[in-house]
Amino acid sequence: MIALGIEGTAHSLGVGIVTKENGKCRVLSNVIKMHRPAEGGIHPREAANHHAEQAPLVLAEAVEKAGISLSEVDLVSFSQGPGLGPCLRTAATAARALAVSLGKPIIGVNHCVAHIEIGCGVTDCTDPILLYASGANTQIIAFTNGKYRVFGETLDIGIGNCLDKFARDHGIPFPGGPEIEKLARAGRKYLELPYSVKGMDLAFSGILSSAAQYIKRGETVEDVCYSIQETTFAMLTEVAERAMAHTEKNEILLGGGVACNARLQEMVNIMARERGAQAYVPPKPLCVDNGAMIGWMGIVMHEAGVRMSLAETTVNQRYRTDDVHVTWRSG
Ligand code: ATP
Ligand code: FE2
Numbered sequence: 261m262i263a264l265g266i267e268g269t270a271h272s273l274g275v276g277i278v279t280k281e282n283g284k285c286r287v288l289s290n291v292i293k294m295h296r297p298a299e300g301g302i303h304p305r306e307a308a309n310h311h312a313e314q315a316p317l318v319l320a321e322a323v324e325k326a327g328i329s330l331s332e333v334d335l336v337s338f339s340q341g342p343g344l345g346p347c348l349r350t351a352a353t354a355a356r357a358l359a360v361s362l363g364k365p366i367i368g369v370n371h372c373v374a375h376i377e378i379g380c381g382v383t384d385c386t387d388p389i390l391l392y393a394s395g396a397n398t399q400i401i402a403f404t405n406g407k408y409r410v411f412g413e414t415l416d417i418g419i420g421n422c423l424d425k426f427a428r429d430h431g432i433p434f435p436g437g438p439e440i441e442k443l444a445r446a447g448r449k450y451l452e453l454p455y456s457v458k459g460m461d462l463a464f465s466g467i468l469s470s471a472a473q474y475i476k477r478g479e480t481v482e483d484v485c486y487s488i489q490e491t492t493f494a495m496l497t498e499v500a501e502r503a504m505a506h507t508e509k510n511e512i513l514l515g516g517g518v519a520c521n522a523r524l525q526e527m528v529n530i531m532a533r534e535r536g537a538q539a540y541v542p543p544k545p546l547c548v549d550n551g552a553m554i555g556w557m558g559i560v561m562h563e564a565g566v567r568m569s570l571a572e573t574t575v576n577q578r579y580r581t582d583d584v585h586v587t588w589r590s591g
Contacts, residue, residue, distance in 0.1 A: 261279060261280065261334045261335060261559055261562070261563075262277060262278075262279050262288070262328065262332055262333050262334050262335075263277070263278055263279070263333070263334065263335040263336070263337055263555040263556070263558040263559045263562070264276070264277050264322070264333045264335070264336050264337070264358070264551075264555055265277075265278065265336075265337045265338065265369075265374075265551040265552060265553065265554030265555025265556070265557070265558055266315075266336070266337070266338040266339070266351045266354055266355045266358075266551055266554060267292075267338075267339045267351065267371070267549050267550055267551045267553070267554045268311045268338070268339060268343075268347050268348065268350055268351025268352075268354075269339045269341070269342065269343025269344065269347060269348060269351075269371050269549060270302065270307065270343055270344055270347055270395065270396060270549065271294055271295045271296075271302050271307050271347075271395075271549075272292050272293065272294045272295070272548070272549045272550075273292070273293050273294075273295075273310065273311040273314050273315065273318055273351065274290065274291065274292040274293075274318070274549060274550040274551035274552075274554070275289075275290075275291050275315075275318045275319050275321075275322035275551040276289065276290040276291070276322065276550055276551030276552030276553070276554065276555045276556075277289045277290075277322055277323065277325075277326040277328065277333070277551075277552075277555060278552050278555040278556050278559065279559075280559055280563075284381060284382065285378065285381030285382050285552075285556045285559075287382075287546070287552045288325070288326035288327070288328065289321075289322045289323075289324075289325035289326035289552075290322070290545050290546070290550050290551060290552040291318050291321045291322040291325065291551070292318075292545065292548065292549070292550055292551070293310075293314045293317075293318050295307045295310035295311070296434060297434070300428075301424075301428075302344075304344040304345060304346045304347060305346050307344065307346070307347050308344070308346035308347045308349070308350045311347055311350040311351060311354075312350050312354075315350070315351075315354045319354070319358070322551065330362065331362065333362060333364060334364060334365075335364060335365050335366075335367065335555075335558050335559065335562055336355050336358050336359040336362070336364055336365070336366045336367075336558070337355070337366070337367045337368070337369050337554050337555055337557060337558025337561075338351050338352055338354070338355035338366070338367075338368055338369070338554060338573075339351060339368075339369060339370075339371045339374070339554050340352065340368030340369060340370065340371075340573065340575055340576055340579060341370065341371065341575055341576035341577055341578065341579030342370075342371060342372070342397075342576070342577055342578055342579045342580070343371060343396075343575075343577060344577070345575070345577050348575035348576075348577065349575055352368070352573060352574075352575050355368075355573070356570060356573060360570070365562065365567060365568075366568060366570065366573055367557075367558045367561050367562060367566060367567075367568050368568060368572070368573045368575075369554055369557040369558060369561065370557075370579050370581065370583070370584045371549075371554075371579070372392060372397060372399065372401065372408075372581045373408055373557065373581060373584050373586075374553040374554050374556070374557040375390065375392050375394075375515035375516060375553060376388070376390045376392075376401060376408065376513065376515065377553070377556060377557050377560050378515075378542060378546050378552065378553035378556050378557070379513040379514075379515055379540060379542050379546075380513070381556045381560075382542050382543070382546060383513070383540040383541075383542060384540070385511040385513050385538070385540045386511070387403060387509060387511060387589075388402075388509065388511035388512055388513035388540065389401070389402045389411075389500055389503045389504050389507065389509050389511070389512045389513070390402070390512075390513050390514075390515055391496060391500045391512060391513070391514050391515070391519070391528065392515045392516045393418075393419045393420065393496060393514070393515075393516040393517075393518035393519055393524070394418060394419075394420050394515075394516030394517045394518060394548075394549070395418050395420035395421050395424065395435075395516075395517060396418045396420070396421060397413075397414075397418050397516060398413060398414040398418045398419045398420075398462060398464075398496070398516075399412070399413040399414075399581065400412040400413070400460065400499050400500055400503045401581055402503060402507050402509060403586065403589055404507060406585075406586060407582050407584065407585075407586055408581045408582060408584060408586060409581075409582055410580075410581050410582055411460050411499075411503040411506070411507075412459070412460030412461050412462065412499045412502075412503065413461060413462070414461070414462050414463065414464060415458065415461050415462065415463045416463050416464060416465045417464050417465055417468075418464075419462075419464060419492055419496065419518050420435070420437055420516070420517055420518050421464075422464040422465070422467060422468055422488075422492065423435075423436045423437045423440050423488070423492075423518070424436040424437065425468055426440070426468055426471055426472075426484075426485075426488060427439055427440060429472060430472075430475060430481060432481075435517070437517060437518055437520070437521065438520070440485045440488065440489065441485075441489070441521050441522065441523065443481055443482050443485040443486075444482065444485040444486040444488070444489045444523065445486075446482040446486075447480070447482040447483045447484075447485055447486020447487065448482075448483065448486070449479075449483040449486075449487075450483075450486070450487050450490060451474050451479060451483060451484060451487040452487075453466075453467045453470050453471060453487055453488065453491040454466035454467055454470055454491075455491055455494070455495060456495070457495050457498055457499060460499055460502060460503065461499075462495050462496070462499060464492060467488060467491060467492060471484050471487070471488055474487075489521070489523050489524075490523075493521070493523060493524045493527050494527065496524065496527075496528075497524075497527045497528055497531050500512055500528065500531070501531050501535070504535065504537060505535075509537075510535070510536065510537040510538065511537060511538050511539075511540065512528060512531075512532050512537060512538070512539045512540070513539075513540045513541075513542075514528060514539070514540070514541045514542075514547065515542070515547055516547060516548075517547060517548045517549070519541055519542075519547040520544050520547050520548070525539070525541055560588050561587075561588065563588065564587045564588035565587065566587065
């Protein structure tokens with residue numbers, strides 16, 4: 261089966277074409293076009309216009325790179341939520357139009373769950389704790405009793421938005437995460453920032469205000485970036501470790517754009533090693549928002565017998581991870 265997945269929850273429009281080979285996901289193509297606002301944050305309507313303009317081009321490029329013809333696609337899937345309404349509706353419209361014109365089934369998938377399943381699809385992990393660290397989302401997720409449960413999450417902004425906002429306020433280009441990672445490498449001095457772990461939940465906005473104060477007081481951007489990373493990543497690692505202990509799982513999977521960060525990967529690796537557990541990170545293009553993970557999720561669900569009528573493909577901006585009925589895993 262060849263699945264074509266369309267991702268469009270936020271600033272990125274992605275089309276990925278995947279298939280299943282020896283039980284694993286084989287990515288045939290994975291094209292991502294990111295909307296970068298000239299200034300300020302993301303405006304949902306502008307991002308949606310970007311997706312509408314780019315959709316035919318990204319689709320054509322994905323098909324060409326996969327070396328297939330559109331008629332060979334067996335299934336169309338798309339990100340049904342959570343995300344920004346106008347962006348979700350644009351991606352869903354593209355998916356419906358494609359599925360109807362090809363006469364092929366369509367499946368709407370949960371974006372957060374797709375981050376987990378692609379990790380299991382391309383690495384050796386089978387039943388991990390997912391540390392999902394992206395722009396808008398920061399969640400610790402694990403499968404127990406028939407559902408993916410959220411064990412902990414941010415109480416305010418996502419970790420990636422925290423990094424991007426600090427960057428934007430200090431003249432560092434968007435997306436801020438990768439730039440902060442580079443600057444942090446030159447940082448030497450640790451500056452104390454609010455370490456906000458509340459039970460299994462996290463908060464980042466206090467860190468933002470504190471970090472801005474340090475800059476005002478003349479501390480270097482490098483030291484502040486270093487301190488932001490050390491503090492926020494330690495918070496993420498702590499909560500992930502506690503979730504592993506509670507659930508007695510011995511695999512941890514990273515997902516989301518912030519998972520690309522080498523320092524976060526290092527901390528999580530050390531934590532896993534010390535517990536005798538294993539850490540997994542998918543390749544970068546599969547960590548960030550992408551169409552391949554949506555395509556793969558479509559295959560997983562279709563194989564489990566999931567079918568959707570067009571009427572069931574309405575988007576859900578607040579589609580929660582634990583709203584998904586997981587029929588493809590046991591336990
Ligand atoms: P969501 O899944 O919540 O819709 P998103 O739309 O922001 O997230 P992603 O592509 O998963 O999409 O993540 C983007 C985020 O990842 C941005 O905030 C960006 O700054 C951050 N990021 C990317 N690379 C790195 C890195 N090397 N270090 C830290 N953060 C990074
Ligand atoms: Fe995401």
